[in-house]
Amino acid sequence: MTTYLKMDAPQPRHLDETAQGVLGAPQDRPEGPLKVSGRAVYAAEHELDNMADGFLVRATISKGRVVRIDEASVKAMPGVLAVISDERFLRNPAQGGAGAAPVQGAAEVAYFGQPIAVVVAETFEQARHAARSLKVEYAVEEADVDPETASKVDTPDRRQLDQGDIAAAMGDAPHAVDVTYTTPVQSSAPMEPHASIAEWDGDRLILRGSYQMLKFNRAELADSLGISAQNVRILSPYVGGGFGSKLGIAPEAVAASIAAQELGRPVRVVMARQQVFEGTMRRSETRQRIRLAADTEGRLTALGQEDRVSNLVGESFSEPTAQATHFLYGGENRRFKQEVARVNRTCAGSVRAPGEAVGMLALECAMDELAEAAGLDPIELRKRNIPDLHPESGIQYSARSLAACLDEGARRFGWSERSPEPGQRREGEWLIGLGMATAARANVLSEAQARVTLHPDGTALVETDMTDIGTGTYAVLRQLVAEMLGLPSEKVEARLGDTDLPPGPGSGGSWGASSSGSAAFLACRGIRQMLATKLGCTADELRLQDGTATGGNLRAPLADLLTDGPMVEEGHLVPGTTAKEFSQASYGAHFAEVAVNATTGETRVRRMLGVFAAGRILNEKTARSQCQGGMVWGIGAALTEEIAHDPRDGHIVNRDLAEYHVPVNLDVPQIEVAFLDERDDAACPIQSKGIGELGISGAGAAVVNAIYNACGVRVREYPATLDKVLAGLPAL
Amino acid sequence: MEITLDINGDRQVLDLDPRTSLLDALRHHLGLTGSKKGCDHGQCGACTILVNGRRINSCLTLAAMHEDDEITTIEGIGRPGHLAPLQEGFVRHDGFQCGYCTPGQIMSATAMIEEAREGWPSYVSPSLEGDIELSDEEIAERMSGNLCRCAAYTGIVQAIREAAETREAAE
Amino acid sequence: MRPFDYIRADAPATATKEAGAGARYIAGGTNLLDLMKLEVMTPERLVDITRLDLRDVERTPEGGLKIGALVTNSDLAAHPDVRRDYPVLSRALLSGATGQLRNKATAGGNLLQRTRCYYFYDPAQPCNKRDPGSGCGAIGGFNRIHAILGASEHCIATHPSDMAVAMRALDAEIEVEGADGAGRRIPIADLHRLPSDTPQDETTLAPGDLITAVILPPPAKNTFQAYRKVRDRASYAFALVSVACVLRMDGDRIGGVALAFGGLAHKPWRDPEVEATLTGESPSDDLFDKAADTLLREAQGQGGNDFKIPLARRTLKAVLREATQTEAAA
Structure with missing residues (x-):
């Protein structure tokens, strides 16, 4: 049977009554021992009988047509089995949640590095060398590679808003800032490169891949190949990081599937690291004009965010730059505008916290500038502008602990020791400064199903095609079921990452734990109802503890209630009207202490604190790690990460991990994270909200604000590399 | 060409293309997939293993160059139920999320602790001479060859600090 | 990676004999295999050449150090002597690099990086x-480094x-x-x-030449020595600017100084005129500025790397201040 819930009303706090103390506890990840011993097996690590290796071939033009692929140039090489270029190839990965094939075809080239063929050979070395040797002829067309000068620019309706009169409000206000910030292209750069092994059994395809959202990926792969989704099974039990780059089916999966079918044997295609940079999603660069005006009390009267981003022709995704700005602060005169430049660059898509990750870099620095202009403490300015109702739609907010996070963070971090005037603290060559920023990330719920089986031996199994990409799904679902069924968590197993299991929402948009967790919760509620019926009490009376059921004055070991065999129940959660009736988001506050070198402009983050409230915390340990990870992404955004494009052909110049600078261990201090207790009844039946992207949202702005406080240099062009800081430092 | 390798105490005879990296020999020819390929160019550290007790990037060396060497991979350090203290520390401190860089982190840290005990200085050591105290900054500098995109660096440093202290106390 | 013949040498003479046209020596391999892939x-x-007996660090008769290429x-x-x-x-x-790479990379190979x-x-x-003949993509391209x-x-x-x-x-x-088979010595x-x-x-x-050792002269007495590296990450990034400094004070004057720079040129950069500007003089910010003027007199930015000109000046000044214990001018 299925226990179904459509989220049309705030839900009671059932999980506050189960009282097991399991859910929320900082338990170790159950799959941890496998991961630390190298026994967790990732996509490319299966050795199938008679498997061949494929290596993708990239386009070396920015725009045009493939005229000829000279197969003969490599076919005679040792071990080479096939050179395949097929009209079903993907131009770029599917956007997250597409559920259908993206633009297909290997003949039309839209960006430098686009996969246009795959060379398959008996071994990896043979395939790679042959792929590098393949001769390709092109008909080159003129490309648009610069978002600032692109000839085609769209203005999507959903990204435009004009409320009141922003120009007049700016003109009338005693305090105003009108500033432009830019953020660069970034790359997810998960540690595991995109990889697929395709194996056909008659009409049925099994793909061992590294993917985040299997329900959608199955549909995308089937649609790409022109086959029924019923005939596709995807397995992704372990995923070596995704961060958005593995949301949609990617070129290597389709290439492997076509090659495997053509050759009648399993084919593995692993993207080289350079191909991951060139051929999977990038985060769009942004240029953002922020306008803020405040009255004498520091209350916003105007707020504007107008941005330009870019993407390939034919992609409906555009970076939702202003996503958090809409709901975060008040101000009756508002203007939002977006331009999407159509460029011949790697496809733009979701990268960890699309929208907030870049939009808040600009907004939260501009707020720092306004605080200085208004002579207000930056925390005070933010607190004065927390709106009572959504400033555009007028709807109410669900649980929102922003002010408490700001206050708690200030207390813990020693904010009162900060001098509002920059450049006041020096230790040798180093200038020390403090900065802060708000954290906010819109909360989303997604349809989810999960199956729970309670066995007579007192063990339980929870199953869904949901993935754990490092997010803690294995730990969280296990704890949730243990909490609901009164079992120690060691007695619960979570089985994930297989499309034969009930479809989950996938890992993306921070909705995974709440959505899948709610589905598992509903399944457990169904089982509790069955147990109550067997015991002879009501579900409300039922108490489960250590494998024993009690209700009223009745009491029985679970095994006695399961004499007919295991109880199986599916939970099915569907988002409902609470999504529209409440403005829902996770909130927090970031604090950073930096040291800026007065000689070189180098910046080091010395301390960092995040205080967050995201509804019910399901596992404090994995939640903390998610926030820490996000905050480090903020450090990367603030200081080091930037994809560079050649100004002439737009190719990605720094397409490896030596020159695309993700933060290394020494870039990162011990990061402190604190959670405030919160329940969000409007979010989902387990009262939790998203946490995977909250840590990055605003984090980089706290660092850049701290740089300003340290040395008085306001960098408005991310990242704040030493050359940009240096330009504002006094002569030595 | 025929190559004999000594891996985790076992002699393995392989027939390999001379181009085969030590990493690919482990992963694809010996089924030892604990060593990970993150970049294949020595830029991420996920493939870190020990050769004669020293940590190296196994992607940037040829299998053919390591006959007569003693090779240790993550599979030779501990297994579920019998984890090494450092591995247990990584679990307890959540020094990983997706797990892909983790074997490399652990192999790197295993050797790094010994390097510090031998008195090897680092770029952040205040003095080039004398004993090394593994402060958080020392650990971070010495572990900067192992990228973690999940950015579990806080837990990684905690797990290594604890293992180094335990190792010290055991002397 | 293109297929290749793999040959193990057991002595320098056999190595140089095997290394004909189209051949490369491999030792650490950390850069060569990177580029071969x-x-x-x-x-x-x-x-x-990893089996050659070139792994020793020995004292030279002059009191310097002979560092085996491997x-x-x-x-x-x-x-300890270094x-x-x-x-x-x-x-x-x-x-430089990381613990893992330093364990592989060799003295000889690093010179040829x-x-x-x-x-x-x-x-x-x-x-x-x-x-x-294909042109230089970096000119007019992205040229930060x-x-x-x-x-x-x-x-x-x-x-x-x-x-x-x-x-x-x-x-x-x-x-x-x-x-x-003939040996010779080349000043770096x-x-x-x-x-x-x-x-x-x-x-x-020349093709087939094999670096067998690096010879350091006897150590200079009573010198300040420092290597300052400025880069885009706190660790594990190549130098944007680096300064190696060996400086000896003679009373309150600079007795002698050697300054070499990384990140500025196609080779480790050393300019005798910079050192001449400093030698015999009393340290001061003015003097250091003169030295920087000399160093950078022909400096030419390419757009993306223009910042290296002020960065090199500032880094040099900071190193000289530290080496001479000169306080910054007020």
Whole structure:
């Protein structure tokens, strides 16, 4: 049977009554021992009988047509089995949640590095060398590679808003800032490169891949190949990081599937690291004009965010730059505008916290500038502008602990020791400064199903095609079921990452734990109802503890209630009207202490604190790690990460991990994270909200604000590399 | 060409293309997939293993160059139920999320602790001479060859600090 | 990676005999295999020299140090004599790469490290170094890491080594065994070339030449030594600017100084006029500015790397202040 819930009303706090103390506890990840011993097996690590290796071939033009692929140039090489270029190839990965094939075809080239063929050979070395040797002829067309000068620019309706009169409000206000910030292209750069092994059994395809959202990926792969989704099974039990780059089916999966079918044997295609940079999603660069005006009390009267981003022709995704700005602060005169430049660059898509990750870099620095202009403490300015109702739609907010996070963070971090005037603290060559920023990330719920089986031996199994990409799904679902069924968590197993299991929402948009967790919760509620019926009490009376059921004055070991065999129940959660009736988001506050070198402009983050409230915390340990990870992404955004494009052909110049600078261990201090207790009844039946992207949202702005406080240099062009800081430092 | 390798105490005879990296020999020819390929160019550290007790990037060396060497991979350090203290520390401190860089982190840290005990200085050591105290900054500098995109660096440093202290106390 | 013949050498003489046209020696392999995977380098034959007996660090009769070409960067940085007598070299080595790479990379190989220029690394891009005559993609392209000194219209690449910069400041000599079996010594100043119109020729070594050792002169007494590296990450990034400094005070005057720079040019950069400006003078910010003026008199930015000009000046000044214990002018 299925226990179904459509989220049309705030839900009671059932999980506050189960009282097991399991859910929320900082338990170790159950799959941890496998991961630390190298026994967790990732996509490319299966050795199938008679498997061949494929290596993708990239386009070396920015725009045009493939005229000829000279197969003969490599076919005679040792071990080479096939050179395949097929009209079903993907131009770029599917956007997250597409559920259908993206633009297909290997003949039309839209960006430098686009996969246009795959060379398959008996071994990896043979395939790679042959792929590098393949001769390709092109008909080159003129490309648009610069978002600032692109000839085609769209203005999507959903990204435009004009409320009141922003120009007049700016003109009338005693305090105003009108500033432009830019953020660069970034790359997810998960540690595991995109990889697929395709194996056909008659009409049925099994793909061992590294993917985040299997329900959608199955549909995308089937649609790409022109086959029924019923005939596709995807397995992704372990995923070596995704961060958005593995949301949609990617070129290597389709290439492997076509090659495997053509050759009648399993084919593995692993993207080289350079191909991951060139051929999977990038985060769009942004240029953002922020306008803020405040009255004498520091209350916003105007707020504007107008941005330009870019993407390939034919992609409906555009970076939702202003996503958090809409709901975060008040101000009756508002203007939002977006331009999407159509460029011949790697496809733009979701990268960890699309929208907030870049939009808040600009907004939260501009707020720092306004605080200085208004002579207000930056925390005070933010607190004065927390709106009572959504400033555009007028709807109410669900649980929102922003002010408490700001206050708690200030207390813990020693904010009162900060001098509002920059450049006041020096230790040798180093200038020390403090900065802060708000954290906010819109909360989303997604349809989810999960199956729970309670066995007579007192063990339980929870199953869904949901993935754990490092997010803690294995730990969280296990704890949730243990909490609901009164079992120690060691007695619960979570089985994930297989499309034969009930479809989950996938890992993306921070909705995974709440959505899948709610589905598992509903399944457990169904089982509790069955147990109550067997015991002879009501579900409300039922108490489960250590494998024993009690209700009223009745009491029985679970095994006695399961004499007919295991109880199986599916939970099915569907988002409902609470999504529209409440403005829902996770909130927090970031604090950073930096040291800026007065000689070189180098910046080091010395301390960092995040205080967050995201509804019910399901596992404090994995939640903390998610926030820490996000905050480090903020450090990367603030200081080091930037994809560079050649100004002439737009190719990605720094397409490896030596020159695309993700933060290394020494870039990162011990990061402190604190959670405030919160329940969000409007979010989902387990009262939790998203946490995977909250840590990055605003984090980089706290660092850049701290740089300003340290040395008085306001960098408005991310990242704040030493050359940009240096330009504002006094002569030595 | 025929190559004999000594891996985790076992002699393995392989027939390999001379181009085969030590990493690919482990992963694809010996089924030892604990060593990970993150970049294949020595830029991420996920493939870190020990050769004669020293940590190296196994992607940037040829299998053919390591006959007569003693090779240790993550599979030779501990297994579920019998984890090494450092591995247990990584679990307890959540020094990983997706797990892909983790074997490399652990192999790197295993050797790094010994390097510090031998008195090897680092770029952040205040003095080039004398004993090394593994402060958080020392650990971070010495572990900067192992990228973690999940950015579990806080837990990684905690797990290594604890293992180094335990190792010290055991002397 | 292109197929190649793999040959193990057991003595320098057999190594040089095996190394004909199209051959490369492999030791640490950390740069060579990196480039072979991309097919930027495509040797037909690899001569494995790791079994040669070149792993010792010995005192020379003159009181200097003879460093075997196969001594790893780790072992060299941690060697007690290097730490005590040549701290600039230890620091430079420790600033480079990572623990894993330093365990593999060798003294000989590090000297021959190829540039990190993005255009060199991508066979789909023009590069006169990789493909002579194809042009220089970095000029007019993205050139944040490129040279401001000694570049040419054909190539603006930089030499990426930290170790070599320190060795340049220490006046090291390179011991080479030629294909004919004859040994010779090359001052490090003469090992690396500027790009001029043949950027593919990075050193003055002849085909088949095998570096067997690096010789350091006897340590200078009572010197301040430092290696300061400025980069885009706190660790594990190539130098944007680096300064190796060996300085001796003579009373309140600068008795002697050696300054070598990384990140500025196609080779470890050393300018005798800079040192002449400083030697015999009383340290002051004015003097340091004069030295910086001299260093940068012909500096030429390419757009993306213009910042290196002020950065080099500031870094040099800070190093000299520290070396001479001069307070900043108020």
